[in-house]
Amino acid sequence: MRFRDYIRDRLWFYVIAAVSFGLILLFLGAYRVSGQLMAFITVIFLLFVITEELVGFLRKRRFYDELIQKLDILDKKYLIHEMVREPDFLEGRLTYEVLCQANKAMCENVSDYKRSSADFREFIEMWVHEVKLPVASLQLMAHNHSDKLGDKFLEQLRRIDGYTDQVLYYARSESAEKDYIIKETSLKRTVSNTALKKREDIQLAGASIETEGLDVSVMTDGKWLEFMLGQFIANSLKYTVEGRETVMKISAEELPDRVLLHFRDNDIGIPENDLSRVFDKSFTGENGRLYAKSTGMGLYIVKSLCERLGHSISVKSEQGQYTEFTVAFAKNDFYKMQEQ
Amino acid sequence: MSKIFIVEDDRSIREELAELLRNSGYEAEYLTDFSSSKAKILSAKPDLILMDINIPDLNGEQLLKEIRSETDTPVIMVTSRTSETDEVLSMSYGADDYITKPYNPTILLLRISAVLKRSAGSATVQSYNGLQVNDAKGCLTDGSRELILTKNEMIIFRFMLDRRGSIVTRDELMTALWDNDEFVNDNALTVNISRLRSKLADLGCEDAIETRKKQGYILR
Numbered sequence: 001m002r003f004r005d006y007i008r009d010r011l012w013f014y015v016i017a018a019v020s021f022g023l024i025l026l027f028l029g030a031y032r033v034s035g036q037l038m039a040f041i042t043v044i045f046l047l048f049v050i051t052e053e054l055v056g057f058l059r060k061r062r063f064y065d066e067l068i069q070k071l072d073i074l075d076k077k078y079l080i081h082e083m084v085r086e087p088d089f090l091e092g093r094l095t096y097e098v099l100c101q102a103n104k105a106m107c108e109n110v111s112d113y114k115r116s117s118a119d120f121r122e123f124i125e126m127w128v129h130e131v132k133l134p135v136a137s138l139q140l141m142a143h144n145h146s147d148k149l150g151d152k153f154l155e156q157l158r159r160i161d162g163y164t165d166q167v168l169y170y171a172r173s174e175s176a177e178k179d180y181i182i183k184e185t186s187l188k189r190t191v192s193n194t195a196l197k198k199r200e201d202i203q204l205a206g207a208s209i210e211t212e213g214l215d216v217s218v219m220t221d222g223k224w225l226e227f228m229l230g231q232f233i234a235n236s237l238k239y240t241v242e243g244r245e246t247v248m249k250i251s252a253e254e255l256p257d258r259v260l261l262h263f264r265d266n267d268i269g270i271p272e273n274d275l276s277r278v279f280d281k282s283f284t285g286e287n288g289r290l291y292a293k294s295t296g297m298g299l300y301i302v303k304s305l306c307e308r309l310g311h312s313i314s315v316k317s318e319q320g321q322y323t324e325f326t327v328a329f330a331k332n333d334f335y336k337m338q339e340q
Numbered sequence: 341m342s343k344i345f346i347v348e349d350d351r352s353i354r355e356e357l358a359e360l361l362r363n364s365g366y367e368a369e370y371l372t373d374f375s376s377s378k379a380k381i382l383s384a385k386p387d388l389i390l391m392d393i394n395i396p397d398l399n400g401e402q403l404l405k406e407i408r409s410e411t412d413t414p415v416i417m418v419t420s421r422t423s424e425t426d427e428v429l430s431m432s433y434g435a436d437d438y439i440t441k442p443y444n445p446t447i448l449l450l451r452i453s454a455v456l457k458r459s460a461g462s463a464t465v466q467s468y469n470g471l472q473v474n475d476a477k478g479c480l481t482d483g484s485r486e487l488i489l490t491k492n493e494m495i496i497f498r499f500m501l502d503r504r505g506s507i508v509t510r511d512e513l514m515t516a517l518w519d520n521d522e523f524v525n526d527n528a529l530t531v532n533i534s535r536l537r538s539k540l541a542d543l544g545c546e547d548a549i550e551t552r553k554k555q556g557y558i559l560r
Binding site: 129132133134135136137139140141143144157161181183188191192195196197199202203206208209210211223 | 350353360519
Protein backbone atom coordinates (compact mmCIF):
# COMPACT_ATOMS: atom_id res chain seq x y z
CA MET A 1 0.00 0.00 0.00
CA ARG A 2 1.56 3.19 -1.18
CA PHE A 3 1.06 6.54 0.54
CA ARG A 4 0.29 8.27 -2.76
CA ASP A 5 -2.54 5.83 -3.51
CA TYR A 6 -3.89 6.30 -0.02
CA ILE A 7 -3.93 10.09 -0.38
CA ARG A 8 -5.65 9.83 -3.75
CA ASP A 9 -8.24 7.53 -2.22
CA ARG A 10 -8.88 10.13 0.52
CA LEU A 11 -9.34 13.04 -1.91
CA TRP A 12 -12.96 13.68 -1.00
CA PHE A 13 -11.96 14.12 2.66
CA TYR A 14 -9.37 16.78 1.73
CA VAL A 15 -11.84 18.60 -0.46
CA ILE A 16 -14.46 18.71 2.33
CA ALA A 17 -11.81 19.67 4.92
CA ALA A 18 -10.45 22.43 2.65
CA VAL A 19 -13.95 23.81 1.94
CA SER A 20 -15.03 23.75 5.59
CA PHE A 21 -11.72 25.27 6.73
CA GLY A 22 -12.08 27.97 4.06
CA LEU A 23 -15.55 28.75 5.44
CA ILE A 24 -14.19 28.91 9.02
CA LEU A 25 -11.50 31.33 7.93
CA LEU A 26 -14.14 33.41 6.12
CA PHE A 27 -16.32 33.60 9.24
CA LEU A 28 -13.37 34.31 11.52
CA GLY A 29 -12.38 37.13 9.08
CA ALA A 30 -15.93 38.48 9.16
CA TYR A 31 -15.80 38.62 13.02
CA ARG A 32 -12.46 40.46 12.75
CA VAL A 33 -10.47 37.87 14.67
CA SER A 34 -6.78 38.78 14.76
CA GLY A 35 -4.53 37.34 12.02
CA GLN A 36 -2.25 35.77 14.66
CA LEU A 37 -5.09 33.72 16.12
CA MET A 38 -6.13 32.65 12.62
CA ALA A 39 -2.58 31.46 11.94
CA PHE A 40 -2.64 29.41 15.20
CA ILE A 41 -5.97 27.84 14.29
CA THR A 42 -4.60 26.99 10.81
CA VAL A 43 -1.51 25.34 12.27
CA ILE A 44 -3.55 23.34 14.81
CA PHE A 45 -5.98 22.24 12.09
CA LEU A 46 -3.17 21.19 9.72
CA LEU A 47 -1.43 19.31 12.54
CA PHE A 48 -4.69 17.50 13.29
CA VAL A 49 -5.25 16.51 9.66
CA ILE A 50 -1.66 15.31 9.13
CA THR A 51 -1.60 13.26 12.36
CA GLU A 52 -4.99 11.75 11.68
CA GLU A 53 -4.02 10.78 8.13
CA LEU A 54 -0.64 9.34 9.13
CA VAL A 55 -2.09 7.23 11.94
CA GLY A 56 -4.92 6.04 9.70
CA PHE A 57 -2.49 5.16 6.90
CA LEU A 58 -0.10 3.26 9.15
CA ARG A 59 -2.85 1.16 10.77
CA LYS A 60 -4.25 0.14 7.45
CA ARG A 61 -0.91 -0.38 5.82
CA ARG A 62 0.14 -2.86 8.47
CA PHE A 63 -2.89 -5.06 7.78
CA TYR A 64 -3.13 -4.78 4.02
CA ASP A 65 0.59 -5.13 3.32
CA GLU A 66 0.68 -8.28 5.41
CA LEU A 67 -2.41 -9.56 3.59
CA ILE A 68 -0.97 -9.02 0.12
CA GLN A 69 2.49 -10.27 0.98
CA LYS A 70 1.19 -13.49 2.54
CA LEU A 71 -1.19 -14.02 -0.38
CA ASP A 72 1.77 -13.92 -2.72
CA ILE A 73 3.69 -16.64 -0.94
CA LEU A 74 0.72 -18.93 -0.22
CA ASP A 75 0.14 -21.82 -2.60
CA LYS A 76 -3.33 -22.48 -1.23
CA LYS A 77 -4.57 -18.91 -1.45
CA TYR A 78 -7.93 -19.69 0.06
CA LEU A 79 -6.25 -20.20 3.43
CA ILE A 80 -5.23 -16.53 3.61
CA HIS A 81 -7.44 -15.70 6.61
CA GLU A 82 -5.52 -18.21 8.68
CA MET A 83 -2.30 -16.39 7.95
CA VAL A 84 -3.06 -12.77 8.97
CA ARG A 85 -3.76 -11.32 12.39
CA GLU A 86 -7.16 -9.80 12.97
CA PRO A 87 -6.79 -6.02 12.41
CA ASP A 88 -7.73 -3.37 15.00
CA PHE A 89 -9.76 -1.05 12.79
CA LEU A 90 -13.37 -1.40 11.75
CA GLU A 91 -12.96 -1.70 7.97
CA GLY A 92 -10.22 -4.28 8.39
CA ARG A 93 -12.25 -6.27 10.90
CA LEU A 94 -15.17 -6.33 8.48
CA THR A 95 -12.90 -7.52 5.64
CA TYR A 96 -11.40 -10.13 7.89
CA GLU A 97 -14.80 -11.35 9.01
CA VAL A 98 -16.01 -11.58 5.41
CA LEU A 99 -12.89 -13.57 4.42
CA CYS A 100 -13.45 -16.03 7.23
CA GLN A 101 -17.09 -16.54 6.41
CA ALA A 102 -16.52 -16.86 2.66
CA ASN A 103 -13.85 -19.45 3.33
CA LYS A 104 -16.03 -21.44 5.67
CA ALA A 105 -18.83 -21.48 3.12
CA MET A 106 -16.44 -22.59 0.41
CA CYS A 107 -15.06 -25.39 2.59
CA GLU A 108 -18.56 -26.71 3.14
CA ASN A 109 -19.23 -26.52 -0.56
CA VAL A 110 -16.02 -28.35 -1.41
CA SER A 111 -16.64 -31.02 1.15
CA ASP A 112 -20.08 -31.62 -0.33
CA TYR A 113 -18.45 -32.31 -3.66
CA LYS A 114 -15.76 -34.43 -2.06
CA ARG A 115 -18.35 -36.51 -0.33
CA SER A 116 -20.42 -36.95 -3.45
CA SER A 117 -17.40 -37.89 -5.56
CA ALA A 118 -16.24 -40.34 -2.91
CA ASP A 119 -19.73 -41.85 -2.80
CA PHE A 120 -19.72 -42.08 -6.56
CA ARG A 121 -16.34 -43.78 -6.59
CA GLU A 122 -17.43 -46.20 -3.91
CA PHE A 123 -20.51 -47.05 -5.92
CA ILE A 124 -18.46 -47.54 -9.09
CA GLU A 125 -16.07 -49.88 -7.30
CA MET A 126 -18.95 -51.84 -5.85
CA TRP A 127 -20.66 -51.94 -9.21
CA VAL A 128 -17.54 -53.23 -10.93
CA HIS A 129 -17.31 -56.05 -8.43
CA GLU A 130 -21.01 -56.82 -8.82
CA VAL A 131 -20.86 -56.85 -12.60
CA LYS A 132 -17.99 -59.30 -12.50
CA LEU A 133 -20.32 -61.93 -11.05
CA PRO A 134 -22.62 -62.24 -14.07
CA VAL A 135 -19.55 -62.03 -16.31
CA ALA A 136 -17.94 -64.89 -14.38
CA SER A 137 -21.09 -66.90 -14.53
CA LEU A 138 -21.55 -66.29 -18.28
CA GLN A 139 -17.94 -67.26 -18.85
CA LEU A 140 -18.48 -70.58 -17.12
CA MET A 141 -21.70 -71.16 -19.06
CA ALA A 142 -20.02 -70.40 -22.37
CA HIS A 143 -17.22 -72.78 -21.48
CA ASN A 144 -19.52 -75.56 -20.26
CA HIS A 145 -21.66 -75.42 -23.37
CA SER A 146 -18.86 -74.75 -25.76
CA ASP A 147 -19.72 -75.07 -29.39
CA LYS A 148 -18.97 -72.52 -32.07
CA LEU A 149 -20.88 -69.81 -30.23
CA GLY A 150 -19.08 -70.50 -26.97
CA ASP A 151 -15.84 -69.03 -28.24
CA LYS A 152 -17.62 -66.00 -29.64
CA PHE A 153 -19.38 -65.39 -26.34
CA LEU A 154 -16.10 -65.76 -24.49
CA GLU A 155 -14.48 -63.20 -26.78
CA GLN A 156 -17.20 -60.65 -26.09
CA LEU A 157 -17.09 -61.42 -22.37
CA ARG A 158 -13.38 -60.69 -22.35
CA ARG A 159 -14.16 -57.33 -23.92
CA ILE A 160 -16.72 -56.54 -21.22
CA ASP A 161 -14.24 -57.59 -18.58
CA GLY A 162 -11.57 -55.37 -20.13
CA TYR A 163 -13.84 -52.34 -20.14
CA THR A 164 -14.96 -52.85 -16.55
CA ASP A 165 -11.35 -53.15 -15.48
CA GLN A 166 -10.67 -49.80 -17.14
CA VAL A 167 -13.45 -48.22 -15.09
CA LEU A 168 -12.12 -49.77 -11.90
CA TYR A 169 -8.57 -48.60 -12.44
CA TYR A 170 -9.73 -45.18 -13.58
CA ALA A 171 -11.62 -44.78 -10.30
CA ARG A 172 -8.55 -45.96 -8.42
CA SER A 173 -6.11 -43.74 -10.26
CA GLU A 174 -8.20 -40.66 -9.45
CA SER A 175 -8.82 -41.40 -5.82
CA ALA A 176 -6.73 -40.14 -2.96
CA GLU A 177 -6.98 -43.41 -1.08
CA LYS A 178 -4.02 -45.70 -1.09
CA ASP A 179 -5.38 -49.01 -2.25
CA TYR A 180 -2.26 -50.56 -3.62
CA ILE A 181 0.56 -52.50 -2.05
CA ILE A 182 4.09 -51.96 -3.23
CA LYS A 183 6.12 -55.09 -2.78
CA GLU A 184 8.78 -57.06 -4.56
CA THR A 185 7.14 -58.38 -7.72
CA SER A 186 8.60 -60.73 -10.31
CA LEU A 187 8.39 -59.24 -13.80
CA LYS A 188 8.37 -62.72 -15.27
CA ARG A 189 5.34 -63.75 -13.23
CA THR A 190 3.50 -60.51 -13.99
CA VAL A 191 4.14 -60.77 -17.72
CA SER A 192 3.10 -64.40 -17.85
CA ASN A 193 -0.09 -63.74 -15.85
CA THR A 194 -1.01 -60.95 -18.26
CA ALA A 195 -0.14 -63.00 -21.33
CA LEU A 196 -2.15 -65.95 -20.07
CA LYS A 197 -5.14 -63.70 -19.47
CA LYS A 198 -4.89 -62.24 -22.96
CA ARG A 199 -3.87 -65.47 -24.68
CA GLU A 200 -7.06 -66.02 -26.67
CA ASP A 201 -7.10 -62.45 -27.95
CA ILE A 202 -3.44 -62.60 -28.89
CA GLN A 203 -3.90 -65.85 -30.78
CA LEU A 204 -7.09 -64.70 -32.50
CA ALA A 205 -5.13 -61.72 -33.79
CA GLY A 206 -2.32 -64.01 -34.95
CA ALA A 207 0.13 -62.07 -32.82
CA SER A 208 3.02 -63.36 -30.79
CA ILE A 209 4.95 -62.41 -27.67
CA GLU A 210 8.68 -62.54 -27.16
CA THR A 211 10.33 -61.97 -23.82
CA GLU A 212 13.86 -61.27 -22.79
CA GLY A 213 15.68 -60.82 -19.50
CA LEU A 214 12.58 -60.78 -17.32
CA ASP A 215 14.26 -62.52 -14.38
CA VAL A 216 14.15 -59.30 -12.38
CA SER A 217 12.06 -58.21 -9.46
CA VAL A 218 10.78 -54.66 -9.13
CA MET A 219 9.01 -52.76 -6.39
CA THR A 220 5.44 -52.32 -7.58
CA ASP A 221 1.84 -53.46 -7.21
CA GLY A 222 1.51 -56.62 -9.30
CA LYS A 223 -2.18 -56.19 -10.10
CA TRP A 224 -1.72 -52.63 -11.28
CA LEU A 225 1.24 -53.59 -13.43
CA GLU A 226 -0.78 -56.44 -14.97
CA PHE A 227 -3.47 -53.94 -15.89
CA MET A 228 -0.89 -51.63 -17.51
CA LEU A 229 0.67 -54.44 -19.53
CA GLY A 230 -2.84 -55.50 -20.55
CA GLN A 231 -3.45 -52.01 -21.95
CA PHE A 232 -0.22 -52.13 -23.96
CA ILE A 233 -1.17 -55.54 -25.37
CA ALA A 234 -4.71 -54.43 -26.19
CA ASN A 235 -3.34 -51.40 -28.05
CA SER A 236 -0.89 -53.54 -30.00
CA LEU A 237 -3.66 -55.88 -31.07
CA LYS A 238 -5.77 -52.91 -32.14
CA TYR A 239 -3.39 -50.86 -34.26
CA THR A 240 -1.92 -53.51 -36.54
CA VAL A 241 -0.40 -53.24 -40.00
CA GLU A 242 -2.44 -55.08 -42.61
CA GLY A 243 -0.62 -58.27 -43.58
CA ARG A 244 2.13 -57.95 -40.99
CA GLU A 245 2.21 -60.31 -38.05
CA THR A 246 2.23 -58.41 -34.78
CA VAL A 247 5.21 -59.22 -32.60
CA MET A 248 5.25 -57.84 -29.07
CA LYS A 249 8.59 -57.83 -27.39
CA ILE A 250 8.71 -57.45 -23.64
CA SER A 251 12.13 -57.04 -22.11
CA ALA A 252 13.70 -55.76 -18.94
CA GLU A 253 16.92 -53.85 -18.50
CA GLU A 254 18.64 -53.47 -15.17
CA LEU A 255 20.48 -50.21 -14.53
CA PRO A 256 22.40 -49.27 -11.39
CA ASP A 257 19.60 -47.11 -10.00
CA ARG A 258 16.51 -48.43 -11.76
CA VAL A 259 14.93 -51.22 -13.78
CA LEU A 260 13.43 -50.50 -17.19
CA LEU A 261 10.60 -52.54 -18.62
CA HIS A 262 10.29 -52.18 -22.39
CA PHE A 263 7.19 -53.06 -24.35
CA ARG A 264 7.80 -52.85 -28.08
CA ASP A 265 5.58 -53.80 -30.99
CA ASN A 266 5.94 -53.63 -34.77
CA ASP A 267 2.61 -51.96 -35.49
CA ILE A 268 1.57 -48.74 -37.19
CA GLY A 269 3.37 -46.54 -34.71
CA ILE A 270 2.28 -43.09 -33.55
CA PRO A 271 2.59 -39.91 -35.68
CA GLU A 272 5.29 -37.60 -34.36
CA ASN A 273 2.83 -34.78 -33.74
CA ASP A 274 0.70 -36.98 -31.51
CA LEU A 275 3.54 -38.60 -29.58
CA SER A 276 3.75 -36.03 -26.80
CA ARG A 277 0.02 -36.22 -26.14
CA VAL A 278 -0.73 -39.95 -26.10
CA PHE A 279 -0.94 -39.94 -22.31
CA ASP A 280 -3.40 -37.03 -22.24
CA LYS A 281 -6.93 -37.67 -21.07
CA SER A 282 -9.36 -38.37 -23.92
CA PHE A 283 -6.66 -37.86 -26.54
CA THR A 284 -7.28 -40.12 -29.52
CA GLY A 285 -5.09 -38.57 -32.23
CA GLU A 286 -4.80 -39.66 -35.82
CA ASN A 287 -4.71 -43.39 -35.05
CA GLY A 288 -7.83 -43.14 -32.94
CA ARG A 289 -9.69 -41.50 -35.81
CA LEU A 290 -8.45 -43.80 -38.57
CA TYR A 291 -8.50 -47.12 -36.74
CA ALA A 292 -10.67 -48.87 -34.22
CA LYS A 293 -12.75 -46.71 -31.95
CA SER A 294 -10.62 -45.30 -29.24
CA THR A 295 -11.65 -43.67 -25.98
CA GLY A 296 -8.29 -42.10 -25.32
CA MET A 297 -8.49 -43.33 -21.72
CA GLY A 298 -6.27 -46.43 -21.66
CA LEU A 299 -2.88 -44.75 -21.74
CA TYR A 300 -4.11 -41.88 -19.58
CA ILE A 301 -5.04 -44.37 -16.87
CA VAL A 302 -1.70 -46.15 -17.30
CA LYS A 303 0.13 -42.86 -16.82
CA SER A 304 -1.91 -41.95 -13.71
CA LEU A 305 -1.27 -45.36 -12.18
CA CYS A 306 2.44 -44.99 -12.89
CA GLU A 307 2.46 -41.60 -11.20
CA ARG A 308 0.71 -42.96 -8.14
CA LEU A 309 3.13 -45.87 -7.87
CA GLY A 310 6.10 -43.58 -8.42
CA HIS A 311 7.18 -45.10 -11.76
CA SER A 312 7.95 -43.02 -14.80
CA ILE A 313 6.72 -43.89 -18.25
CA SER A 314 7.87 -42.82 -21.70
CA VAL A 315 7.07 -43.64 -25.29
CA LYS A 316 9.10 -43.80 -28.50
CA SER A 317 7.72 -44.50 -31.92
CA GLU A 318 8.31 -44.36 -35.63
CA GLN A 319 5.30 -44.31 -37.89
CA GLY A 320 4.82 -47.55 -39.75
CA GLN A 321 7.63 -49.21 -37.80
CA TYR A 322 7.20 -49.60 -34.07
CA THR A 323 5.96 -48.22 -30.77
CA GLU A 324 7.89 -48.71 -27.59
CA PHE A 325 6.68 -47.96 -24.06
CA THR A 326 9.20 -47.93 -21.24
CA VAL A 327 8.29 -48.05 -17.58
CA ALA A 328 11.06 -47.18 -15.14
CA PHE A 329 10.98 -48.66 -11.63
CA ALA A 330 13.18 -47.06 -9.02
CA LYS A 331 15.34 -49.42 -7.01
CA ASN A 332 14.62 -48.66 -3.44
CA ASP A 333 16.50 -50.46 -0.74
CA PHE A 334 14.32 -48.86 1.87
CA TYR A 335 11.39 -51.09 0.92
CA LYS A 336 13.57 -54.18 0.97
CA MET A 337 14.83 -53.33 4.42
CA GLN A 338 11.26 -53.10 5.68
CA GLU A 339 10.47 -56.51 4.31
CA GLN A 340 13.22 -58.14 6.29
CA MET B 341 -11.75 -89.02 -8.14
CA SER B 342 -10.96 -85.89 -6.17
CA LYS B 343 -13.78 -84.16 -4.37
CA ILE B 344 -13.93 -80.39 -4.58
CA PHE B 345 -16.05 -78.32 -2.25
CA ILE B 346 -17.38 -75.01 -3.55
CA VAL B 347 -18.18 -72.16 -1.19
CA GLU B 348 -19.84 -69.54 -3.33
CA ASP B 349 -22.94 -67.43 -2.71
CA ASP B 350 -23.89 -66.70 -6.31
CA ARG B 351 -26.21 -69.55 -7.26
CA SER B 352 -25.58 -69.39 -11.00
CA ILE B 353 -21.80 -69.36 -10.56
CA ARG B 354 -21.70 -72.27 -8.15
CA GLU B 355 -23.93 -74.42 -10.34
CA GLU B 356 -21.89 -73.72 -13.46
CA LEU B 357 -18.71 -74.23 -11.51
CA ALA B 358 -19.93 -77.60 -10.29
CA GLU B 359 -20.78 -78.56 -13.86
CA LEU B 360 -17.35 -77.45 -15.06
CA LEU B 361 -15.65 -79.53 -12.38
CA ARG B 362 -17.81 -82.59 -13.06
CA ASN B 363 -17.12 -82.32 -16.78
CA SER B 364 -13.43 -82.31 -15.93
CA GLY B 365 -13.66 -85.47 -13.90
CA TYR B 366 -13.95 -84.12 -10.38
CA GLU B 367 -16.63 -84.69 -7.83
CA ALA B 368 -18.21 -81.39 -6.87
CA GLU B 369 -20.27 -80.36 -3.87
CA TYR B 370 -21.43 -76.96 -2.69
CA LEU B 371 -23.09 -75.12 0.14
CA THR B 372 -26.50 -73.60 -0.38
CA ASP B 373 -26.94 -72.29 3.12
CA PHE B 374 -24.11 -70.67 4.96
CA SER B 375 -25.02 -71.42 8.56
CA SER B 376 -22.44 -73.59 10.30
CA SER B 377 -20.45 -73.69 7.09
CA LYS B 378 -17.34 -74.99 8.74
CA ALA B 379 -18.95 -78.17 10.05
CA LYS B 380 -20.61 -78.87 6.71
CA ILE B 381 -17.40 -78.37 4.80
CA LEU B 382 -15.37 -80.54 7.13
CA SER B 383 -17.92 -83.35 7.22
CA ALA B 384 -17.86 -83.56 3.41
CA LYS B 385 -14.13 -84.39 3.65
CA PRO B 386 -13.18 -82.68 0.39
CA ASP B 387 -9.77 -82.95 -1.28
CA LEU B 388 -9.83 -79.26 -2.12
CA ILE B 389 -11.92 -76.26 -1.12
CA LEU B 390 -12.73 -73.52 -3.61
CA MET B 391 -13.85 -70.59 -1.51
CA ASP B 392 -15.18 -67.15 -2.30
CA ILE B 393 -13.62 -64.67 0.07
CA ASN B 394 -16.58 -62.33 0.08
CA ILE B 395 -19.76 -64.03 1.22
CA PRO B 396 -22.52 -62.17 3.04
CA ASP B 397 -22.85 -63.06 6.73
CA LEU B 398 -19.64 -65.00 6.50
CA ASN B 399 -16.12 -63.79 6.88
CA GLY B 400 -14.17 -65.76 4.28
CA GLU B 401 -10.84 -65.02 5.90
CA GLN B 402 -12.12 -66.04 9.32
CA LEU B 403 -13.59 -69.26 7.92
CA LEU B 404 -10.31 -70.01 6.19
CA LYS B 405 -8.46 -69.53 9.45
CA GLU B 406 -10.83 -71.87 11.27
CA ILE B 407 -10.60 -74.54 8.58
CA ARG B 408 -6.82 -74.24 8.61
CA SER B 409 -6.72 -74.85 12.34
CA GLU B 410 -8.42 -78.24 11.88
CA THR B 411 -7.30 -79.61 8.54
CA ASP B 412 -4.62 -79.30 5.89
CA THR B 413 -7.08 -79.59 3.01
CA PRO B 414 -5.82 -77.26 0.28
CA VAL B 415 -7.85 -74.10 -0.24
CA ILE B 416 -8.04 -71.89 -3.32
CA MET B 417 -9.51 -68.47 -2.61
CA VAL B 418 -11.69 -66.82 -5.22
CA THR B 419 -12.57 -63.16 -5.20
CA SER B 420 -14.00 -60.44 -7.34
CA ARG B 421 -11.85 -57.85 -5.67
CA THR B 422 -8.72 -57.13 -7.61
CA SER B 423 -6.47 -55.64 -5.03
CA GLU B 424 -3.23 -56.98 -3.69
CA THR B 425 -4.48 -56.60 -0.14
CA ASP B 426 -6.86 -59.55 -0.33
CA GLU B 427 -4.28 -61.72 -1.97
CA VAL B 428 -1.70 -61.00 0.68
CA LEU B 429 -4.23 -61.50 3.46
CA SER B 430 -5.63 -64.81 2.25
CA MET B 431 -2.16 -66.17 1.58
CA SER B 432 -1.17 -65.19 5.11
CA TYR B 433 -4.25 -67.01 6.44
CA GLY B 434 -3.07 -70.15 4.72
CA ALA B 435 -4.72 -70.30 1.30
CA ASP B 436 -2.78 -72.40 -1.19
CA ASP B 437 -3.62 -70.31 -4.20
CA TYR B 438 -5.67 -67.37 -5.22
CA ILE B 439 -7.71 -66.57 -8.31
CA THR B 440 -9.76 -63.51 -9.30
CA LYS B 441 -13.23 -63.45 -10.79
CA PRO B 442 -13.99 -63.60 -13.60
CA TYR B 443 -11.59 -66.44 -14.21
CA ASN B 444 -10.74 -68.24 -17.38
CA PRO B 445 -12.17 -71.74 -16.69
CA THR B 446 -9.15 -73.46 -18.23
CA ILE B 447 -6.78 -71.52 -15.99
CA LEU B 448 -8.91 -72.34 -12.96
CA LEU B 449 -8.73 -76.06 -13.78
CA LEU B 450 -4.98 -75.80 -14.25
CA ARG B 451 -4.60 -74.19 -10.82
CA ILE B 452 -6.82 -76.79 -9.21
CA SER B 453 -4.86 -79.68 -10.63
CA ALA B 454 -1.56 -78.02 -9.66
CA VAL B 455 -2.70 -77.51 -6.07
CA LEU B 456 -4.09 -81.06 -5.84
CA LYS B 457 -0.85 -82.47 -7.18
CA ARG B 458 1.21 -80.43 -4.74
CA SER B 459 -0.90 -81.46 -1.76
CA ALA B 460 -0.86 -85.14 -2.72
CA GLY B 461 2.92 -84.83 -2.83
CA SER B 462 2.84 -87.30 -5.66
CA ALA B 463 6.21 -88.52 -6.82
CA THR B 464 7.38 -86.68 -9.91
CA VAL B 465 8.92 -89.70 -11.51
CA GLN B 466 6.22 -91.37 -13.49
CA SER B 467 6.41 -94.01 -16.08
CA TYR B 468 4.67 -94.49 -19.37
CA ASN B 469 4.60 -97.87 -21.06
CA GLY B 470 7.91 -98.81 -19.50
CA LEU B 471 9.44 -95.39 -20.17
CA GLN B 472 10.74 -93.44 -17.21
CA VAL B 473 10.03 -89.71 -17.15
CA ASN B 474 12.90 -87.69 -15.81
CA ASP B 475 11.79 -84.11 -15.25
CA ALA B 476 15.11 -82.83 -14.00
CA LYS B 477 16.98 -84.04 -17.07
CA GLY B 478 14.01 -83.39 -19.34
CA CYS B 479 14.17 -86.81 -20.93
CA LEU B 480 12.49 -90.18 -21.32
CA THR B 481 14.46 -93.39 -20.79
CA ASP B 482 13.70 -97.03 -21.37
CA GLY B 483 16.75 -98.28 -19.50
CA SER B 484 19.06 -98.42 -22.48
CA ARG B 485 18.09 -95.43 -24.57
CA GLU B 486 17.59 -91.85 -23.53
CA LEU B 487 15.41 -89.43 -25.44
CA ILE B 488 15.73 -85.72 -24.84
CA LEU B 489 12.50 -83.72 -25.02
CA THR B 490 12.42 -79.96 -25.54
CA LYS B 491 10.84 -77.87 -22.78
CA ASN B 492 7.60 -77.53 -24.74
CA GLU B 493 7.40 -81.23 -25.52
CA MET B 494 7.99 -82.02 -21.87
CA ILE B 495 5.22 -79.69 -20.72
CA ILE B 496 2.82 -81.26 -23.22
CA PHE B 497 3.82 -84.80 -22.37
CA ARG B 498 3.58 -84.22 -18.64
CA PHE B 499 0.17 -82.61 -18.98
CA MET B 500 -1.16 -85.51 -21.05
CA LEU B 501 0.44 -88.09 -18.80
CA ASP B 502 -1.39 -86.64 -15.79
CA ARG B 503 -4.64 -87.01 -17.70
CA ARG B 504 -3.82 -90.26 -19.44
CA GLY B 505 -6.78 -91.86 -21.13
CA SER B 506 -8.96 -88.76 -21.21
CA ILE B 507 -9.28 -86.06 -23.82
CA VAL B 508 -6.97 -83.08 -23.49
CA THR B 509 -8.04 -80.04 -25.49
CA ARG B 510 -5.69 -77.82 -27.45
CA ASP B 511 -6.95 -74.98 -25.29
CA GLU B 512 -5.74 -76.77 -22.17
CA LEU B 513 -2.36 -77.60 -23.67
CA MET B 514 -1.99 -74.01 -24.80
CA THR B 515 -2.86 -72.71 -21.33
CA ALA B 516 -0.34 -75.06 -19.74
CA LEU B 517 2.39 -73.88 -22.13
CA TRP B 518 1.65 -70.18 -21.65
CA ASP B 519 1.51 -70.70 -17.91
CA ASN B 520 5.12 -71.86 -18.20
CA ASP B 521 6.15 -68.75 -20.15
CA GLU B 522 6.18 -70.57 -23.48
CA PHE B 523 4.12 -68.19 -25.57
CA VAL B 524 3.65 -70.48 -28.56
CA ASN B 525 1.07 -70.13 -31.32
CA ASP B 526 -1.28 -72.65 -32.89
CA ASN B 527 1.17 -73.86 -35.52
CA ALA B 528 3.94 -74.35 -33.01
CA LEU B 529 1.65 -76.48 -30.86
CA THR B 530 0.82 -78.70 -33.85
CA VAL B 531 4.53 -79.02 -34.66
CA ASN B 532 5.39 -79.82 -31.05
CA ILE B 533 2.77 -82.51 -30.85
CA SER B 534 3.84 -84.20 -34.07
CA ARG B 535 7.50 -84.11 -32.95
CA LEU B 536 6.52 -85.60 -29.61
CA ARG B 537 4.58 -88.26 -31.45
CA SER B 538 7.53 -89.26 -33.61
CA LYS B 539 9.92 -89.21 -30.65
CA LEU B 540 7.61 -91.56 -28.77
CA ALA B 541 7.42 -93.76 -31.86
CA ASP B 542 11.24 -93.89 -31.89
CA LEU B 543 11.07 -95.42 -28.42
CA GLY B 544 8.60 -98.00 -29.61
CA CYS B 545 5.35 -96.34 -28.64
CA GLU B 546 3.57 -96.10 -31.96
CA ASP B 547 0.36 -94.07 -32.05
CA ALA B 548 0.76 -93.03 -28.45
CA ILE B 549 -1.12 -89.78 -29.06
CA GLU B 550 -4.46 -90.13 -30.74
CA THR B 551 -6.14 -87.15 -32.35
CA ARG B 552 -9.84 -86.65 -31.74
CA LYS B 553 -11.22 -84.37 -34.39
CA LYS B 554 -12.40 -81.00 -32.99
CA GLN B 555 -11.92 -82.22 -29.43
CA GLY B 556 -8.26 -82.71 -28.71
CA TYR B 557 -5.83 -85.47 -28.01
CA ILE B 558 -5.67 -88.61 -25.93
CA LEU B 559 -2.53 -90.22 -24.60
CA ARG B 560 -3.11 -93.97 -24.78
